[in-house]
Amino acid sequence: MKAILTVVGIDRPGIIYRVSEALYKFNINILDFSQTIMEDKFVAIINIDLAKASDDFTNISDYFTKLGEENGLSIRLQNEKLFDKMHRI
Secondary structure, three states, X not given: OEEEEEEEEEOOOOHHHHHHHHHHHOOOEXXXXXXXXXXXXXXXXXXXXXXXXXXXXXXXXXHHHHXXXXXXXXXXXXXXXXXXXXXXX
């Protein structure tokens, strides 16, 4: 399954490190990565492949939500098919 991971928060060192460390932990492959800084905000959209993930979607999503809360970020994991349908309208 493919998914979209979004990360938004105040820019500071270590954001990409923490997110990529979690992806590595769950054996998740990055297919595409886009990031920008908007004034002082870090914004990233990451297309990922969970086909070989070491855990299920719900647990991984919960982990990223908690990681975001611990680091003052909004991190959201969405199924790519659902993401596409939501943004087609």
